[in-house]
Amino acid sequence: MTPSTPIAPAELQRARSILSEIVGAYDAKVVGQQGLRTTLLAALVSGGHVLLESVPGLAKTTAAESIAQAVNASFKRIQCTPDLLPSDIIGTQIYDARTGAFQTQLGPVHANFVLLDEVNRSSAKTQSAMLEAMQERQTSIGGTHYPLPKPFFVLATQNPIEQEGTYHLPEAQLDRFLLKEVLDYPTIGEEAEIVRRVNSGLYETDQDRPGVSLEDVLFLQSLAKRVYLDASILNYIVQTVYVTRHASDYLPPKLASYIEYGASPRASIAFSTVARALAILAGRDHVIPEDVKGYRHQVLRHRIILNFEAAADDVSPETIIDAVFGAVQAP
Template sequence: MDRAGRILDTIVRSYSTKVVGQSGLRTSLLVALMTGGHVLLESVPGLAKTTAAEAIADAVQAKFQRIQCTPDLLPSDIVGTQIFDPGTRAFFTQLGPIHANFVLLDEINRASAKTQSAMLEAMQERQTSIGGEIHELPKPFLVLATQNPIEQEGTYHLPEAQLDRFLIKDILGYPSIADEAEIVRRVGRGVYDGEDTVADVSLDDVTYLQQLTRRVYLDPSVLNYLVQAVYVTRHTSQYLPETLSRYVEYGASPRASIAFASAARALAVLNGRDHVIPDDVKAFRHHVLRHRMILNFEADADGVTPETIIDACFAAVQVP
């Protein structure tokens, strides 16, 4: 745990040299890094999503790739393709940009359904298939996908089954006045134009963090607590008032329970503990469930958000 604390402190210091504020985003990225999960980020443009992704990759000396998703983007543009070499009269494989440790899929909802499927298959299987050959993705492998909620023209809605593949979904807000002033000062000083600062952390340290996170103790009572909360999302009519349960179309799948266990273990390590407490589960309830709860049109019309239903579900479960 002492070694993990030193590694995390170094990552945070390196990350903070580029990103001002956004402590929630920093925690989300660290949880994803420690669990090997993928993150969906939603916000208006200009809130440092790309900067944060690059900063966390630089902090651990990882290979970073950014993919700008557009409607004409093809699956081969992501995973790679075979190219004919006239000199040797043979095909050779050109790997795509998804073969990196950190991949930023910028505005994933602008990519076509076929391209989204190819990207999400690589996320799930941790490999790509090109010309009948299997190519393993590097380890660690982390996808940060972003989507813009205010512009819907020329976008393709992510199906619920694909959203379920993301460990967490984070929604970013605007910075405070003090943080925004600091951002302007750093831009004026050329902080973002200089060379990247190499932190004293390697990919081996990331692997160590992931192995340690999996060994964090999860008591059966806490496990039962998180599973019950997910169960309530699927049976809201039995546990919630009718005024709320009528808004829910579908609840979360068992992947939500798996995500809760992984995220809670990572939060325990971030807080210097070798065991999970109920607060670790509750802290990421919105991150884990907001993209897995499917509400109906009536909820949208009445302005009811997934967070409201999630809070009610957790309130219906007794804390151990």
């Protein structure tokens, strides 16, 4: 797993400078939510997508828009509703009577940053169209393929309450998201700071756009692919994911009985990808075990499928994930 070209100190310094600019722009707009910030950065550096679960009003849109502005990227927000059509997302062909020909109009998915708000409120057909664009990095309109811009980042949100009239994402589609983050309410101090900023008009003032470009983001993504991942850590990742599929051999019988399906090899790929990104965020050119363990919940919580007995006993995926990692010795 030795990278073809070792990372030079000057490249790490450039990465730190770029990330510092992005973090500064984020913190200027978003109060708290440091976990969300790290998740967004890790996904951005990895080139993956994020599924975000939270109640309304926790700055999801502000966070995504802040990151997009920080890197001078195009940003589109799509409010998902049951009557939303695939063509409303990917685009369509419109007949022009003046020319007697069809003109292609690209949809809002053709942006660097796309926020899919309440993705579980759109129909299964619309969800499939969006997730296909996420996977293939292109759309097909009238038989012609249109590549999506680079970088391309999707932040999809779903509301854990008010589930009436929603369309749950199938497990195979959930697996397409690199990370799943769950947000909680801000602390008293953070909420007071939010109110203070709103009352003072701070959010309405124009911030100087930092000197970060899309080319800088692509540089971070290419740099992350060259981060050294030792064979022992790779084995640690694979063994841990293997335990989720053979829990009865490693976990207490009661905990093992809660798992309906374990994680697929895509989870191992996600762990290695995210670990490399976290190493870049930490200013390192190599992965350490903490890079894997630190994001175990975000990588696995939407990939381990629990049964109805787990729901009845109020057992969370995080409890199972912690037990899985406890069963495997870190290098």
